[in-house]
Amino acid sequence: MKTLEVKYSTNKTNIYLENNLLENISSLIPRGKKYIILTDENIYKLYSRALNVPNSTWVVLPAGEKEKNLDNVSKIIEKMLSSEISKTDILINFGGGVISDLGGFVASTYKRGINYYNIPTTLISQVDATLGGKTGVDFKVYKNQIGSIHHPEKIFVDPILLNTLPKNEYLSGIGEVIKYGLCFDEDLFNSLFSNFSIDELIYKCLKIKAEITEKDEFDNGIRLALNFGHTIGHAIEAVSNYTIPHGICVIYGMLYEIEAEDIKDKLIRLMQKFEIENQISYDKDELKAFIIQDKKIRNGVIKLPKLEKIGKVKITEVKINDYLMRL
Ligand SMILES: NC(=O)c1ccc[n+]([C@@H]2O[C@H](COP(=O)([O-])OP(=O)(O)OC[C@H]3O[C@@H](n4cnc5c(N)ncnc54)[C@H](O)[C@@H]3O)[C@@H](O)[C@H]2O)c1
Incomplete structure (x- = not known):
């Protein structure tokens, strides 16, 4: 055990x-x-x-x-x-x-x-x-x-x-595994392209989460990195009236928040491997209405994880209006 x-x-x-x-x-x-x-x-x-x-x-x-x-x-x-x-x-x-x-x-x-x-x-x-x-x-x-x-x-x-577990729910979990790989562990991310052992993946993700939450129990620093893809992901989830599973919404959120084209392409390839649609349609105004309720917004500024490269993330501060403008 x-x-x-x-x-x-x-x-x-x-x-x-x-x-x-x-x-x-x-x-x-x-x-x-x-x-x-x-x-x-x-x-x-x-x-x-x-x-x-x-x-x-x-x-x-x-x-x-x-x-x-x-x-x-x-x-x-x-x-x-x-x-x-x-x-x-x-x-x-x-x-x-x-x-x-x-x-x-x-x-x-x-x-x-x-x-x-x-x-x-x-x-x-x-x-x-x-x-x-x-x-x-x-x-x-x-x-x-x-x-x-x-x-x-x-x-x-x-x-x-x-x-x-229904397939869609499994894929939703894969969304969070992708997040752990992208933000903290390049090997973990790459292993998703091959035959992987799910037990090993679960253990690796829990170990990463254990380290992060021990360091930042109350969400003031590095723990915010676990929110990568979640700001827009949560909004898509709500606008879809919770018909799209959480982790899949997080993948769409990550796709939006990744700036480097080569990493975006890799993520799209992974979505294709798992047969996850990479196109969804949503009403931007509805999304914005949800995003401005985000708990992470303080005085018009939101702390957001920014992916520097696969396996490395840093926390940045972005004006919420600038973030919404990009939608
Ligand atoms: N607290 C946190 O840190 C944290 C992190 C990520 C997500 N969340 C929350 O978790 C929720 C999503 O959780 P979820 O994706 O586990 O959804 P869920 O708990 O709704 O389960 C999804 C569906 O799968 C079914 N199911 C569960 N286990 C099954 C199994 N072994 N076999 C067959 N069916 C099974 C459930 O009955 C349900 O219909 C969201 O509310 C999200 O906000 C919390």
Whole structure:
């Protein structure tokens, strides 16, 4: 089994990665606690029998980004109260990024904060969303407007779970893997052109994210680099009414933000390899309306990652009006 220990200011996160880990998770978690397991209907149908956590209660929500909302925060908290979940009990998020963002947010506020574990089930969550403690919900049509930083205590990554992932969701995860390669690791980026081992890729991405979030837990410096492609990506995602998966929107965002033509061409070749469309149409005014709500804008200036070359990114400050003009 591969493991990683990631140290933060207030606590640490232990990561366990192994094929077929799901069936052995109960041997890696403490006894004598109550567990609340948050999941969505798809995961529940596919995997609830394989996850045996003693003393647990399930909360099962419909699947999808639209569920990442305050109403569900209330629903989960109601269930936790009626199940007498105490301050020392544990919330387990079993699902993709929607579930870990939502459940992590609940864990950060329930009784002023309880511990939680993640069992990520999508590629996007296994390489990215599960680690780093960013939790939150969307508000009306705006993404991630309410949230906190609260780190999971344990993360259990089982790459075998990806076998049932719909192709589009897998490609969405590949979008985030491409981001890690482009910004931090040229070898990782190049390996995507050949036959790669998904377990290795996941581990490499988690290691990169671990290093970055340890250095910059609260998003004031290098962690902003993880937002590469996300400013416009989030806007495309919202304008598409969440019909285009997150990571694919991030690829379009990166394509827009890369300045060097040779790197753009490489990215387009990679998109062709994975059969991802490189043309989409969107309404520019609608995109702009979303972008100006971006949390990273301070006094009319946005801090944006700029790709210097493959594997190297730096944070720059751009006037939001200049950025919007280029759209
Ligand atoms: N907190 C962070 O750092 C961070 C980082 C990246 C993305 N995110 C957030 O993550 C969310 C996107 O997460 P996602 O892409 O994982 O989407 P998701 O959680 O909505 O899952 C996508 C779909 O795949 C299904 N699914 C999940 N695992 C499956 C499996 N193993 N087999 C079959 N079906 C499966 C789900 O039921 C759902 O229908 C967005 O809200 C985004 O903002 C957060």
